[in-house]
Amino acid sequence: MRAGDAFVGDAFVTDRLAQPRGAQWVVSWRVDAGAMADAHRDVDVALRAGDAVIVNDCNLLLRPAEVPPDTRITVRVAGEVLLSAPWLPGGAPRTYTLSAAALEGGSYLVFGPQRALDVKVPGAPVSAVAVGRPGRAGDAALTTWVSRSAGMSARFGGGSLPVARTLVVVVPWAEQSDPGVFGSTLRWGLGSAVLFYGAEAPAESFAADWVAPHELFHLHNPDVVHRVPWFTEGFTTYYQDVLRARGGVRPPPVAWKGLLDGFRHGCATDQRTPLRAASADMRRNHDYRRVYWGGACTAFILDVALREHTDNRESLDTVYRALAAESRGPGGALDEAGVVERLRNALPADHWGRAWLHASLDGRAALPVGELASRLGVSVSGEQARFDDGAPWSHVRRAILEEPVPSPAPARRPATPPPPPR
Ligand SMILES: [Zn+2]
Known part of the structure; x- marks a missing residue:
C-alpha cells in the first residue's frame, strides 16, 4: 500500500486531500476491522484472534502523501469497543497523539475482548x-x-x-x-x-x-532502507541467544552449544551462495537458516574482534547501539553499504576482524570458527559446551555472556596477529 492510501473494507481509497502546510484538518471515517480481518487473515493487515481483532494501524489510519517529520497527529477513536494501542495518551478519553515516524512505521492495535x-x-x-x-x-x-x-x-x-x-x-x-x-x-x-x-x-x-x-x-534494530536480513535478522539471532544467557535463562554451556551449532549451518561449512547474495534473495530461496545464522556468525565475529581488540571495553553492544542511534538521527536510515562500512570501520584497517567480516559476507568457503572457538576456550562436548579458562581469549568468551558493555572506551591496543580466514 502506498502512503496516502486508506484501506476501507475491501477497497483502497486513493483520493487525496490537498493540504496547505500549517492547516489543521479533522477527518473522520469508519473502518470495518472485522471485515478486513476476514478478507486478509494476516497480522500485518488485520487478523481475528478469538473475539478480538488485531490490526496494523497502517491499514486503518488515513495517511497524507507527505507528512513533515515534526507533525503531531491526534487520533480520537469513536465507539466503545475495547482498544489497546502503544499510541501515547492524548489527554482525553480515547484520544492519542502520534508522531510522523510512528504513523509511517505502524503499530499493532487490538480491538475487542482482551x-x-x-x-x-x-x-x-x-x-x-x-x-x-x-x-x-x-x-x-x-x-x-x-x-x-x-x-x-x-x-x-x-x-x-x-x-x-x-x-x-x-x-x-x-x-x-x-x-x-x-x-x-x-x-x-x-x-x-x-x-x-x-x-x-x-x-x-x-x-x-x-x-x-x-x-x-x-x-x-538500526533503521535500514530496503531489507537487509543478514543484518536485521542475523544480528537479532545472535543476540536472542546472548541475551538469554545474560538473563540467566540459559546457562553458558547450553548457550555456547546453541551458538556453535548455529554457526555450523551459518558460516562454518562451505556455502553455495555468499551470505549477502543469499540474504538479498531470501524471499525467493527461503534459505532462512543460512541467512539468520550466517548473519549471527557475522555478529559473533565482530563481537569477538572488537572485544579482543579493546580488552572488552568495546563490543558489538556499543557499535550496534551507536549504529541504531545514528540511523534514527538526522541522516536517517542506513543502506546496506553504510551498515557494512560502519561495521568495518569499527576495527582498525589491519585487524583480522575486517578480513573475517568480508569473508563472512561475500565468501563461499567455510570460516574456521573452530579456531576462533579454541582461542575463546570453548568446544562442544555432547549436549553442552566445555570451557578452557587457560585459552588466550577466555576473558572475551566470559564477557560476551555477561553484562552489556555500557560505553565506548578511549584507548585501543595494537591488534594481535589474526587467525586468517581460509
Ligand atoms: Zn526476526
Missing part, C-alpha cells in the same frame, strides 16, 4: 494483552514470559528500550506445543509485537523459548 497482563519491565513502559482462549500455560506464565523477554531486551539498552512505549499482544496457536511459535514486531517510534504461543505449551516450557527474546530484541 485480558491485560500485569507485565512489569523496570525502566521501560511495556504493556501486554492476551487475546483468544487462555492456553494450557495460563496467563501468569504468559505474563512472566513477556516480562522476562522484554526485560532482557531492555537490559541490552542499559535498562530501557529505544521506543516511547511498547505493546505486546499474545495470541494462542491451536494444537501447538512449542511455547513461542511465531512473532512480528513494529518499532518506529513506538514498539508493538504480536507473539503467537502454543496453546498446548506447558507453563514450564516458556523459560526456554527464543521467539519472544528474538522479537523484543528487534526493537533495538
